[in-house]
Amino acid sequence: MQKLTGILSVLAIFCSQMVLSIELVKPEIVGLSTQRLKRLDTLINQHISDNKIAGAVTLIARKGKIAYLQPSGMADTDKPMRADTIFRIVSMTKPITSVAVMLLYEQGKLLLSDPVSKYIPEFKGQKVIEMLPKGSQFPYKLVPVKRDVTIHDLLTHQSGILYLASTGWFPNPKREQVVSFYRDAGITDGFCRPDESIGDMVKRLAKLPLYSQPGEAWEYGLSVDVLGYLIEVISGQKFDNFVKTNIFEPLKMQDSHFYLPKNKLSRLSADWNSDWKGSLKRVNAPLIDGDLALCPSDGEQTSGKYLSGGASVLSTAYDYFRFAQMLLNQGKLDGTRLLSRKTVELMTATNHIGHHDAELLHSKGWKFGLGFAIQQDRQHNVDSGDKGVFEWAGYYSTRFSVNPTEETVTIFLSQTSPFGAHFGLWDSITALSTSAIAD
Amino acid sequence: MFTLGLKKIIYWLTLLNVGLISTQSVATGPRVAPSLFTDNTEYIYGMDFPPYISHDEIENGVIADIVNAVLKKENISADIMILPSKNMVKYYFSEENVLAVIGYNFDFNKANKTKADFIPILSVDEFYIYNSQRFPEGLHWEGNLSIFSGMHYGTYKGNNVSTYKEAGIIVKYGRLKSLLTQLELQKLDFMRVTAETINRFNENNTMVRLEPSIGTILLGVVFNNQHPKGIESAKKFKAGLQKIKENGLFEALVKKHLGHE
Structure with missing residues (x-):
């Protein structure tokens, strides 16, 4: 079986690189060690043979050149992983949406300090929930916002808007109360695509109480979905169309879509449920865990209304490399300038959340920029190699990491649930990627 | 002459200022948060x-x-x-x-x-509705909820559902449009809606209303x-x-x- 997988994998690399014609360089040319990069093969293959994950595509680039692109294992029960396998990148959509917002910022169409209500009036006069002491006649009260939610709040997850799934991550009565309003109002996290437009969802969300005063807490949530709709309002274009014409096409991200075209469905990876102890099953139905609902089969939809700025994009390792490399190049790729150097500096080189920590995927020592977590020091548990490394991840187990100091891009794409089991593997991949630097 | 001239200058400067303050203060004045103004709307x-x-x-x-x-x-x-x-x-x-x-x-x-x-x-009168594709033989409503026992009923959060639960009916919550979609997709067996709801949202003509009416709201x-x-x-x-x-x-x-x- 392992032999067959090996042969299929070799064939897959050959076929996919024929299709993609991706230029790979010898690692040593860009200051990486071939021998050390092989440790990644060992790590990932071990996870595959232990039945923790079915497969993955891993990409390491340095100085703008791809030195390692390795499909491993299976994309589906009958399909080996290929370099051009398409993945549900889910929350790795968020940096793309953030770039889309910054494009409008550079066109003078918005300011980060603008209240969202300037463009989406439903955000005017929002309320914030405050829990009352135990024994009170009523459990909570709603108080007015001290100031309106701004675009900056949305980009940095400081709006007070939650994910429903957060009741599972950080349960508390206040969060439960806010999420119960979300449930009443038919708000979902968007990982299962609802049959409505993003605008319909956002307008309802705006009427519901915030978890915290704008700017007073870092709470990962639906903020970037709001940005997706904001882009529609400001640009006058459908969100997917805006991203396609302003990001995917200029960056030649030919396999990145909100809804896959029919002819690419065969390249979509299956999703797998792993207990991380050797039981690995293909997911054939929605995965429901409390308020978390994942619908891998939604990735097979070729059309639909819902365009989530926080979760809808499907992409490949190569395409996401092009996006990440554009950021690493301070806004430019292959002669095409998407963003100015100063804007990328604003997004990636600055802590935008003050004394809060962005600990959801990382540890203390990680802050948040405009769309990414940013490493602030090297003294905490999660080290991606340098201060200033920026990265984010996706719910089906995808992660990217950009190290501006060493000029590296690391991308790992898998499709394995549950998400929480992957932190160790991800952290090991960034550690091995960093330690492959040999100049 | 000098005094008069100065007065004139002050007069014209004042007039000019009145005209300028409103626009200039927007551009260069302190940033006044709208939240500082009280909202008196009922x-x-x-x-x-x-x-x-x-x-x-x-x-x-x-x-x-x-x-x-x-x-x-x-x-x-x-x-x-x-x-x-x-x-x-x-x-x-x-x-x-x-x-x-x-x-x-x-x-x-x-x-x-x-x-x-x-x-x-x-x-307005309310009726139970079902999807004719889910129940090609139809459902028969004679006023007793027990005939729906074991079925999935869709309603809004906040509605009283105790009688449905007592009758062994599985309750699913949602917004009207999402419930209607679920009924269309046969993920729900029946729900309770008004006559106007059926008229407005029965685009595929698959929703069938059960007579008699359940009551009036x-x-x-x-x-x-x-x-x-x-x-x-x-x-x-x-x-x-x-x-x-x-x-x-x-x-x-x-x-x-x-x-x-």
């Missing part, structure tokens, strides 16, 4: 209930349109704010003593009932007698509603939205 909170109360409908639906017509006629100053959560509407009535709320079946507790002055506006406005203007506004609203019924406006609004009287 709100009437409405529960989203298409096609009667909804942002997706013309004039926010027939109930909102009628309420606005009466408010205008009686010079009651209030804006309708439609909320996507029934529990939030109840919160505003119960805890913030807002002027009024609009909707139906509020299921108020005892304390809220004592401060509620309900003014009915429209009475009263859509209306509830004034809050704990609000400083609650009692007076309720009185004026009743009078205004009567006036628009007498002058034909009420009938015209119902016809405009629902296509019948």
